[in-house]
Amino acid sequence: MSKKEQVILEEPEVKKAEDVEKKAGTLEVFIMGKSYKVPAGLTIMKALEYAGYRYIRGCGCRAGFCGACSTIYRLEDEQKLGFDLACQKVVEDKMYLVQLPFVPAAKAEYDIEKIRPSESKILEYYPEIARCVSCNTCSKSCPQDIEVMKYIQRAIRGDIEKCAEISFDCIQCGLCAMRCPADIKHYHVSQLARRLRGKYIDTRSKNLSKRIKEIENRKYDSEIEKMIKMNKQEIKELYKNRKIEAEEGGS
Amino acid sequence: MKTIEGYPEYMMKSIKLVEKKREKNMAEPVKPMSLKDREKMLSKYHPDYMVGTKRKLRVGIDKDKLLYNGLVDLLEAKPVLDTKDVDLSKIDYEVDLLIIGGGGAGTVAALFAYESGVPLDKILIVTKLRHGDANSMMAQGGIQAADRPEDNPTLHYLDIYGGGHFTNKPELARALALDAPGIIKWHEDLGVMYDRHEDGEFQELSGGGTCRNRMHSCKDYSGMEIMRNIRDESRNLEIPVLEFCPVAELIMDDKGQVAGGVAFNLETFEYYVIRAKATILATGGSGRLHLSNYPTTNHYGATGDGLVMAYHAGANLLDLDTIQIHPTGDAYPEPLVGILSTEKIRGLGAIPINKNGDPFVFPLEPRDVESASFIKECKEGRGIVTPTGMPGVWLDTPMIEILHGEGTIESKLAGEVRKFKRFGIDMTKIPILVYPTLHYQNGGVEINEKTETKLPGLFGAGEVTGGVHGKNRLMGNSLLDFNVFGRRAGIYAAKYVKKAKIGKLTLSHLDKYNKMLEQAKIKPTKTAPIILPEYRGEMTISRALDIF
Numbered sequence: 001m002s003k004k005e006q007v008i009l010e011e012p013e014v015k016k017a018e019d020v021e022k023k024a025g026t027l028e029v030f031i032m033g034k035s036y037k038v039p040a041g042l043t044i045m046k047a048l049e050y051a052g053y054r055y056i057r058g059c060g061c062r063a064g065f066c067g068a069c070s071t072i073y074r075l076e077d078e079q080k081l082g083f084d085l086a087c088q089k090v091v092e093d094k095m096y097l098v099q100l101p102f103v104p105a106a107k108a109e110y111d112i113e114k115i116r117p118s119e120s121k122i123l124e125y126y127p128e129i130a131r132c133v134s135c136n137t138c139s140k141s142c143p144q145d146i147e148v149m150k151y152i153q154r155a156i157r158g159d160i161e162k163c164a165e166i167s168f169d170c171i172q173c174g175l176c177a178m179r180c181p182a183d184i185k186h187y188h189v190s191q192l193a194r195r196l197r198g199k200y201i202d203t204r205s206k207n208l209s210k211r212i213k214e215i216e217n218r219k220y221d222s223e224i225e226k227m228i229k230m231n232k233q234e235i236k237e238l239y240k241n242r243k244i245e246a247e248e249g250g251s
Numbered sequence: 252m253k254t255i256e257g258y259p260e261y262m263m264k265s266i267k268l269v270e271k272k273r274e275k276n277m278a279e280p281v282k283p284m285s286l287k288d289r290e291k292m293l294s295k296y297h298p299d300y301m302v303g304t305k306r307k308l309r310v311g312i313d314k315d316k317l318l319y320n321g322l323v324d325l326l327e328a329k330p331v332l333d334t335k336d337v338d339l340s341k342i343d344y345e346v347d348l349l350i351i352g353g354g355g356a357g358t359v360a361a362l363f364a365y366e367s368g369v370p371l372d373k374i375l376i377v378t379k380l381r382h383g384d385a386n387s388m389m390a391q392g393g394i395q396a397a398d399r400p401e402d403n404p405t406l407h408y409l410d411i412y413g414g415g416h417f418t419n420k421p422e423l424a425r426a427l428a429l430d431a432p433g434i435i436k437w438h439e440d441l442g443v444m445y446d447r448h449e450d451g452e453f454q455e456l457s458g459g460g461t462c463r464n465r466m467h468s469c470k471d472y473s474g475m476e477i478m479r480n481i482r483d484e485s486r487n488l489e490i491p492v493l494e495f496c497p498v499a500e501l502i503m504d505d506k507g508q509v510a511g512g513v514a515f516n517l518e519t520f521e522y523y524v525i526r527a528k529a530t531i532l533a534t535g536g537s538g539r540l541h542l543s544n545y546p547t548t549n550h551y552g553a554t555g556d557g558l559v560m561a562y563h564a565g566a567n568l569l570d571l572d573t574i575q576i577h578p579t580g581d582a583y584p585e586p587l588v589g590i591l592s593t594e595k596i597r598g599l600g601a602i603p604i605n606k607n608g609d610p611f612v613f614p615l616e617p618r619d620v621e622s623a624s625f626i627k628e629c630k631e632g633r634g635i636v637t638p639t640g641m642p643g644v645w646l647d648t649p650m651i652e653i654l655h656g657e658g659t660i661e662s663k664l665a666g667e668v669r670k671f672k673r674f675g676i677d678m679t680k681i682p683i684l685v686y687p688t689l690h691y692q693n694g695g696v697e698i699n700e701k702t703e704t705k706l707p708g709l710f711g712a713g714e715v716t717g718g719v720h721g722k723n724r725l726m727g728n729s730l731l732d733f734n735v736f737g738r739r740a741g742i743y744a745a746k747y748v749k750k751a752k753i754g755k756l757t758l759s760h761l762d763k764y765n766k767m768l769e770q771a772k773i774k775p776t777k778t779a780p781i782i783l784p785e786y787r788g789e790m791t792i793s794r795a796l797d798i799f
């Protein structure tokens with residue numbers, strides 16, 4: 001598959017970038033040490049593409065949901081390392097950057113049907129959490145601003161509910177796990193906590209079970225069948241005249 | 252550029268008007284349109300109805316059907332594989348079930364195929380990027396299921412069918428409505444953390460075009476929470492997954508059955524021959540084709556490959572003369588252009604407002620109608636234009652805090668708040684600017700209730716398929732779709748596998764397709780499927796050498 005044969009798409013994103021260049025000027029970034037001039041105002045991801053890189057790894061949703069694009073950077077003359085998502089973070093002048101293509105961190109295997117949310121359950125599967133030295137490096141590395149250390153400490157104490165709640169926005173990018181001096185795999189730990197909570201701790205819906213019974217008893221079959229058999233005019237009428245809850249100030 | 256609260260100075264005048272009229276706008280909402288008015292709005296302002304966005308396909312089983320230009324370009328391109336390059340006598344993977352696409356539909360299918368008796372080592376998920384890099388991971392708003400006493404599957408059916416302008420395949424819409432509560436129960440059993448009231452009942456919101464509040468959510472990470480759970484389950488079971496190995500074309504056998512696929516390792520450039528008794532197509536959508544030049548909400552791998560490879564093999568396509576543009580794509584700031592702001596924002600009570608601070612449309616019309624009304628507002632000069640020339644209308648988010656109390660946005664829309672905060676915009680206090688963005692592929696490869704396509708051995712589920720939503724999908728019905736039909740695909744493919752006998756493998760359908768192109772006097776210069784979009788700077792591409 002040579003590059004030239006492929007369908008070259010119209011590229012609203014890149015074209016826009018060129019417009020931006022005229023308006024906002026350019027700046028210098030160092031992609032894995034190599035200098036490139038890119039328009040100001042682009043995300044790291046779009047800046048790399050502007051410079052000519054074509055992503056295979058390190059790019060998934062392009063919108064801050066999948067954790068594929070973890071990036072480590074440092075500004076020239078700055079002491080501090082930065083951690084962020086390439087698809088979300090805007091480039092800055094004299095930024096040195098590299099992306100993580102992969103995070104080596106195996107998850108524990110379990111049968112969710114067989115385990116129960118006891119206080120020691122998470123420690124059982126991830127004993128290394130007990131080695132946390134409370135340095136808070138994980139929280140400082142998290143592009144989602146999650147209080148990562150806090151959820152680990154909740155897990156150590158067996159507070160599955162809170163661990164699940166605090167960690168909920170985790171996009172599993174792995175930056176925390178790559179930085180932790182205690183080799184903790186935070187995002188796998190919290191995944192277990194959330195599943196345990198969702199399955200065993202949160203109260204279940206009664207309406208749902210009732211409805212499922214009704215469906216099993218084929219309560220709605222004949223009515224839907226009737227609708228399927230209606231002619232277009234009849235069904236359109238029915239649709240048009242249905243009562244809409246939202247208009248009545250429903251929540 | 253000088254900005255105030257994250258916006259260029261010149262927009263402040265309009266923002267002040269929005270603020271001034273907020274109370275009045277909340278008290279006097281715009282009423283929903285009649286069916287007639289909706290039609291009028293669509294015919295004038297939706298790209299589906301505009302001239303020049305579509306043309307007739309000249310090749311294959313759907314010859315003479317009208318499709319979006321970008322799709323016709325792909326289907327009239329040369330199949331990307333040269334049959335001479337592939338040696339089918341050496342099989343790299345011999346399985347019962349090949350699943351193409353490791354997103355929502357593919358993963359659900361794998362779980363149910365296993366439950367239905369296909370051994371683990373006889374299942375193979377093959378996916379383009381990482382397992383879970385998919386549109387499914389990105390869904391924010393939620394998933395529909397009629398489980399409240401005030402609601403029922405019949406009403407859900409009516410919404411699906413009416414929302415699709417009565418063009419859906421009724422039996423697919425029925426399956427979607429009736430299977431929905433069972434899917435939510437399955438999620439509960441896996442451990443999905445749904446938003447609930449104290450008593451355990453679900454918090455359910457309304458969505459565009461639905462007559463009852465039936466949107467179940469997991470904060471504004473609904474798709475991520477569902478995808479994380481099913482992926483974790485699949486990892487616990489150790490279902491085999493091949494990542495960064497998109498399938499480029501399907502393999503057939505001498506009896507006309509689909510018998511696997513040729514995968515392409517994006518990192519080593521080698522191909523793998525996968526022989527399978529049944530194949531499930533679960534490649535998702537095509538937002539990255541930027542049809543009609545729209546920006547998109549979709550993930551990087553959404554390039555419509557599944558449509559192309561299935562069409563090459565002889566499957567037929569439905570409803571690709573329509574696209575779903577989502578009314579509330581971000582229009583500002585520039586790095587966010589095209590990215591979605593969830594429909595839940597309107598579900599929670601935010602109202603679209605024009606440049607003059609006035610509301611102009613019922614906030615929860617079906618998506619196509621809502622989008623068209625935004626386009627109209629901007630075309631007629633009542634939109635706000637950004638410094639890069641992007642038009643938009645306000646979505647007055649602070650209304651949510653007035654309606655439901657301070658802190659609601661932060662707790663229910665944490666992802667959205669985070670996104671805008673990066674650019675200095677506090678959406679709890681100031682409106683956001685939105686414009687329609689390419690969101691969803693309404694149609695696709697035709698399936699039936701058993702997820703069978705026209706081709707024996709080929710099943711389909713999720714966004715790649717057509718018929719479920721007809722010419723327009725309602726919010727919350729596609730997370731549901733990939734679960735309902737992913738499950739069915741797993742179950743029915745498992746059944747099929749028990750009896751299937753595969754003959755001699757062949758790629759002759761590609762040679763045949765090339766012949767058809769020739770006969771139609773099409774001289775393709777390009778190839779398809781394209782696997783990944785091309786976003787490199789034009790300068791770099793024009794200077795690239797093919798010497799390495």
Ligand SMILES: Cc1cc2nc3c(=O)[nH]c(=O)nc-3n(C[C@H](O)[C@H](O)[C@H](O)COP(=O)(O)OP(=O)(O)OC[C@H]3O[C@@H](n4cnc5c(N)ncnc54)[C@H](O)[C@@H]3O)c2cc1C
Nearest residue numbers: 352354356385386387390392393498535713714727729730
């Ligand atoms: C931003 C956003 C928000 C959304 N919000 C909602 C919502 O609130 N509610 C709702 O119901 N729906 C929503 N949707 C729609 C919904 O998420 C999708 O339609 C649905 O998840 C599609 O599932 P799928 O499994 O069919 O496709 P996907 O989840 O996209 O999975 C397809 C997979 O196939 C892979 N693939 C593609 N080509 C190939 C190939 N050639 N070979 C191998 N693998 C391939 C892809 O990489 C991907 O992993 C949203 C979509 C987006 C983009």
Ligand code: SF4
Nearest residue numbers: 132133135136138180
């Ligand atoms: S980085 Fe590791 S050791 Fe430090 S606080 Fe976080 S979990 Fe604990």
Ligand code: SF4
Nearest residue numbers: 142170171173174176
């Ligand atoms: S908790 Fe860890 S894996 Fe999750 S988003 Fe934060 S840094 Fe990434």
Ligand code: FES
Nearest residue numbers: 060061062067087
């Ligand atoms: S590409 Fe998915 S989070 Fe950045």
